Amino acid sequence: MAAVAPLLATQALSKYFGGLAAVRDVSLEVGQGEIRAIIGPNGAGKTTLVGMICGRHAPSAGTIRYEGRDVTRLRPWERLRLGIAYTFQVTSIFKGLTCYENVALPAQRALMRGLARRLAPGEAEVAARVRAALESVGLAELAGRRADELAYGHQRLLEIAMALATGPRLLILDEPTQGLAEGEIATLCELVRRIARQATVLLIEHNMQVVLALAGRVTVMEAGEILTEGTPAEIERHPEVQRAYLGR
Amino acid sequence: MSAFVLALTALGLSLVFGVMRIVNVAHGEFYMLGAVLAWACAHAVGTPVAGFVAAMLLAPLAVGGLALAADRWVLRRLDYHPESTIVATIGMLYVLQQAVLMLYGPDARPVPPPVYFKVEFPWFGYSGYKLVVAAVSAALLAATWVLIARTRLGLYMRAAQQDLEIAQAYGVPARRVYGFVFAAGAMLAAAAGVLIVPIEQAHYLMGLDPLLLSFIVVIIGGLGSLRGTLVAAFAVGLSDGIVSVFFSPTLAKIVATLLVAAVLVVRPGGLFGEERA
Amino acid sequence: MSTGRKVLALHLAVLAALALLQFALPPYHHTNVARIMVLAGYAIGYNVLLGYTGLMSLGHAMFFAAGMYGAGLPVYYFGVGAPAAFGLGVASGTALALLFGLMALRTSGPSFLIVSMMFGQALFLVTLYFNDVTLGDQGFILSGKLAPLELAGARLAFEAPAVKYNLALAIFAGCLLAALALRVSALGRVLIGIRENEERTRLLGYDSFRYKLLALAVSGTLAAAAGAGYALLFSYVGSTFASILFSIYPLLWTLLGGIGTVLGPLLGTALMFYLVDTVSGITSSYLLFVGAALIALVLWFPLGVLGTLRGRWLPWLP
Numbered sequence: 001m002a003a004v005a006p007l008l009a010t011q012a013l014s015k016y017f018g019g020l021a022a023v024r025d026v027s028l029e030v031g032q033g034e035i036r037a038i039i040g041p042n043g044a045g046k047t048t049l050v051g052m053i054c055g056r057h058a059p060s061a062g063t064i065r066y067e068g069r070d071v072t073r074l075r076p077w078e079r080l081r082l083g084i085a086y087t088f089q090v091t092s093i094f095k096g097l098t099c100y101e102n103v104a105l106p107a108q109r110a111l112m113r114g115l116a117r118r119l120a121p122g123e124a125e126v127a128a129r130v131r132a133a134l135e136s137v138g139l140a141e142l143a144g145r146r147a148d149e150l151a152y153g154h155q156r157l158l159e160i161a162m163a164l165a166t167g168p169r170l171l172i173l174d175e176p177t178q179g180l181a182e183g184e185i186a187t188l189c190e191l192v193r194r195i196a197r198q199a200t201v202l203l204i205e206h207n208m209q210v211v212l213a214l215a216g217r218v219t220v221m222e223a224g225e226i227l228t229e230g231t232p233a234e235i236e237r238h239p240e241v242q243r244a245y246l247g248r
Numbered sequence: 249m250s251a252f253v254l255a256l257t258a259l260g261l262s263l264v265f266g267v268m269r270i271v272n273v274a275h276g277e278f279y280m281l282g283a284v285l286a287w288a289c290a291h292a293v294g295t296p297v298a299g300f301v302a303a304m305l306l307a308p309l310a311v312g313g314l315a316l317a318a319d320r321w322v323l324r325r326l327d328y329h330p331e332s333t334i335v336a337t338i339g340m341l342y343v344l345q346q347a348v349l350m351l352y353g354p355d356a357r358p359v360p361p362p363v364y365f366k367v368e369f370p371w372f373g374y375s376g377y378k379l380v381v382a383a384v385s386a387a388l389l390a391a392t393w394v395l396i397a398r399t400r401l402g403l404y405m406r407a408a409q410q411d412l413e414i415a416q417a418y419g420v421p422a423r424r425v426y427g428f429v430f431a432a433g434a435m436l437a438a439a440a441g442v443l444i445v446p447i448e449q450a451h452y453l454m455g456l457d458p459l460l461l462s463f464i465v466v467i468i469g470g471l472g473s474l475r476g477t478l479v480a481a482f483a484v485g486l487s488d489g490i491v492s493v494f495f496s497p498t499l500a501k502i503v504a505t506l507l508v509a510a511v512l513v514v515r516p517g518g519l520f521g522e523e524r525a
Numbered sequence: 526m527s528t529g530r531k532v533l534a535l536h537l538a539v540l541a542a543l544a545l546l547q548f549a550l551p552p553y554h555h556t557n558v559a560r561i562m563v564l565a566g567y568a569i570g571y572n573v574l575l576g577y578t579g580l581m582s583l584g585h586a587m588f589f590a591a592g593m594y595g596a597g598l599p600v601y602y603f604g605v606g607a608p609a610a611f612g613l614g615v616a617s618g619t620a621l622a623l624l625f626g627l628m629a630l631r632t633s634g635p636s637f638l639i640v641s642m643m644f645g646q647a648l649f650l651v652t653l654y655f656n657d658v659t660l661g662d663q664g665f666i667l668s669g670k671l672a673p674l675e676l677a678g679a680r681l682a683f684e685a686p687a688v689k690y691n692l693a694l695a696i697f698a699g700c701l702l703a704a705l706a707l708r709v710s711a712l713g714r715v716l717i718g719i720r721e722n723e724e725r726t727r728l729l730g731y732d733s734f735r736y737k738l739l740a741l742a743v744s745g746t747l748a749a750a751a752g753a754g755y756a757l758l759f760s761y762v763g764s765t766f767a768s769i770l771f772s773i774y775p776l777l778w779t780l781l782g783g784i785g786t787v788l789g790p791l792l793g794t795a796l797m798f799y800l801v802d803t804v805s806g807i808t809s810s811y812l813l814f815v816g817a818a819l820i821a822l823v824l825w826f827p828l829g830v831l832g833t834l835r836g837r838w839l840p841w842l843p
Contacts, residue, residue: 080730094721105718109730335823342816463639505647516631
């Protein structure tokens with residue numbers, strides 16, 4: 001098999017909160033263009049792990065390599081500029097602002113290079129990017145509405161639009177289907193498939209059907225460590241996984 | 249300002265912030281009210297001792313009651329939203345200060361100490377009253393510790409500090425706890441005022457300096473850490489006293505502020521604080 | 526008319542109205558409005574930090590005072606001309622804001638508030654401590670020491686009411702337009718993002734510390750411009766302008782006018798100026814009124830006049 005460097009590689013990554021090991025010695029590789037699902041029971045360390053990848057938490061030990069470079073010490077905004085985007089498990093948007101403004105903030109980032117452009121990056125260009133992002137998640141008509149007036153499902157889509165507006169190469173979705181109705185979940189799966197044509201997706205999920213439908217590979221975590229990895233079908237049959245997670 | 253009295257005052261401030269997450273800018277005015285009420289007691293009652301005892305009992309209760317009312321009618325209505333409560337407490341500062349000005353007047357008035365004896369050390373004489381201050385302060389600090397660490401109310405307070413929603417889910421009466429904590433903070437400040445007034449005089453503007461000193465203490469000790477507050481209070485109180493003796497009090501305060509700046513540069517969360525840089 | 530044009534037109538109209546107002550005002554109100562305009566510049570500066578960025582400071586008088594003393598001292602002691610003095614005043618404010626920001630912005634909201642109050646008070650004490658130089662509480666007067674302004678061949682004496690008014694208007698216009706430009710710019714968007722949800726903003730690619738520092742620098746600069754202007758136009762420099770009360774005034778003015786709106790500070794300053802004027806005619810305890818006003822505002826009218834207007838009828842108002 002050709003030795004193509006993985007997009008993302010963590011090496012013995014650990015995070016301790018006081019005496020508690022939230023993540024212990026996790027070495028994970030995600031290849032370009034993959035849709036990788038991370039599953040595991042509550043408290044397995046999934047959110048903490050991706051939190052270290054996107055820069056929310058500093059690791060206690062270990063390294064993270066992205067596109068071949070060591071990003072372990074980089075701050076969250078520096079990682080965003082390299083193309084790592086994250087959506088929160090509990091929706092984190094700008095509730096008091098319109099959908100347009102919500103997406104405009106990330107959209108303008110890439111345009112703000114150089115002093116003059118920082119002040120006036122060209123509102124027309126920003127507007128175009130915002131429109132594109134909102135259209136891709138299907139919220140284009142709601143651009144003028146305040147974010148807190150949106151239904152929960154739409155708020156989650158808005159957050160994804162915000163991440164898309166940054167032009168990510170690695171998109172981390174933390175439980176994106178949580179709280180969504182059936183139809184909304186299907187829409188989301190479609191969206192993720194479309195996104196995956198241009199970006200690598202790392203997906204934390206509890207919904208096994210979504211995992212089976214979307215993921216190319218699955219990483220299973222338990223108690224801060226990687227239990228096993230494989231294709232969704234393999235994972236579904238894996239006895240340890242069934243015990244730990246599916247409760248059989 | 250006596251380190252013990254500063255410890256009491258700062259503890260009141262720190263308690264309110266620790267549990268309720270609000271900064272009470274009017275905290276110094278509760279201290280001032282304690283002092284003014286102590287003067288009133290001294291005037292109403294015959295002997296200085298009786299006046300002191302009356303003040304020690306009545307002033308904290310009165311000021312606590314006032315604080316309870318303020319919590320109920322203003323702070324609770326603001327849902328303890330951090331910025332709104334700060335603005336409201338600033339408003340309270342001016343209302344209380346000016347009310348005292350109108351009723352008590354602009355003069356600084358002395359209050360006789362309840363006991364008057366000097367303890368003679370070989371190298372200096374020490375006012376006996378200051379020992380009384382230290383003893384009473386220590387007793388109050390100890391009582392507060394017992395309240396927090398050993399009673400159910402203290403448990404409620406600590407639970408509310410950790411996580412209000414979960415505490416409420418377990419049946420902690422959050423609103424009443426908040427009201428009590430705000431009142432307790434005010435009572436500590438008032439007690440401090442009663443204790444200090446025989447040494448300094450009662451004046452309607454006397455609340456500002458203790459407020460700023462308390463701020464210095466809680467910043468250095470770390471907002472939210474009671475232990476840090478106590479350690480810092482003694483450190484600041486003692487050094488402020490020393491610097492004030494050799495230099496002017498004004499300079500002492502400027503130096504204290506620079507000290508805080510130095511602490512912040514190194515440890516933004518204070519010495520015991522919880523913040524990340 | 527597009528929103529952008531509407532907004533610009535509104536703000537220019539306000540400036541034009543203020544310019545015309547000077548011909549309609551009796552002398553007493555003439556000086557008052559000049560004062561209000563300069564103080565509104567101070568409030569606008571404060572609003573950049575609180576209204577746009579969500580950072581509450583209780584020590585803003587230190588920037589006003591930096592401008593005031595930064596301009597006043599060179600004139601008083603060295604006879605420096607007005608433009609240079611103004612520049613020095615503004616520069617002092619910017620420098621102080623950057624220095625303060627580098628230290629204090631590492632702390633969280635409540636700590637930042639407390640630290641700002643302490644630094645404000647420390648500067649106040651410094652003005653008192655160096656009494657020999659600053660003449661402390663009493664302050665000093667610049668008239669007689671300030672040479673008239675040479676502008677396009679004309680000699681404009683600072684004592685003339687028309688000069689005072691129009692220079693005050695110029696300072697106010699500078700502050701207002703700077704604040705408006707910031708508000709509608711990409712930078713303004715980032716500041717609002719920080720105000721609404723700082724962590725999200727960081728994860729969307731922005732170093733929030735840098736932007737907060739920028740906001741503080743702009744805020745301090747505008748406040749210092751107001752302070753320098755006040756010293757030069759009204760000829761008085763004194764410690765009261767460094768006191769905590771003077772730090773609380775812009776909060777009160779901004780709250781009344783509408784936090785986060787561009788024109789709010791002007792409205793709030795004007796209203797409060799006249800309200801306090803009226804109340805102090807009745808009683809000397811007008812601070813009681815100030816305190817009660819703060820409580821009433823935050824309980825029942827937290828959006829202020831323009832904030833409420835914007836919410837109900839004028840969503841395009843910045």
